Amino acid sequence: MNRLSAQEVDHLKQRLxxxxxxxxxxxxxxxxxxxxxxxxxxxxxxxxxxDEAVADLLEDLEIAALDRHVHRVRLIETALGAIDTGRxxxxxxxxxxxxxxxxxxxxxxxxxxxxxxxAEQGRHAPTL
Ligand SMILES: [Zn+2]
Numbered sequence: 001m002n003r004l005s006a007q008e009v010d011h012l013k014q015r016l017x018x019x020x021x022x023x024x025x026x027x028x029x030x031x032x033x034x035x036x037x038x039x040x041x042x043x044x045x046x047x048x049x050x051d052e053a054v055a056d057l058l059e060d061l062e063i064a065a066l067d068r069h070v071h072r073v074r075l076i077e078t079a080l081g082a083i084d085t086g087r088x089x090x091x092x093x094x095x096x097x098x099x100x101x102x103x104x105x106x107x108x109x110x111x112x113x114x115x116x117x118x119a120e121q122g123r124h125a126p127t128l
Contacts, residue, residue: 003089008100009088016083019072020077023069030062030066092115093111094112094115
């Protein structure tokens with residue numbers, strides 16, 4: 001796979017920066033919402049255990065969403081760091097250059113398609 005052109009890297013860097021800014025705003029908004037005590041508010045409106053469990057579940061879902069966003073922010077920061085060190089677009093697992101179409105679909109992708117597939121299946125790709 002050919003290395004990315006400077007132009008391609010620049011374009012992907014812009015996209016990473018834009019998404020990074022959006023995510024940081026979302027994370028800040030989520031943190032603000034949870035610190036407003038939404039759980040307490042929900043729990044206060046209900047009396048039986050079943051409804052308390054629903055409030056727990058809602059809180060868990062919010063934390064899961066926040067977790068995903070924070071994870072994504074880290075991925076993007078890793079990608080931006082790699083651009084600075086000239087290692088952008090290399091598979092984290094095997095080191096090959098990830099194709100530009102794959103990076104275009106997700107500029108923060110960490111692995112080539114083979115390593116991603118292997119990781120999702122929880123094992124290494126079979127050797128032929
Ligand atoms: Zn790989």
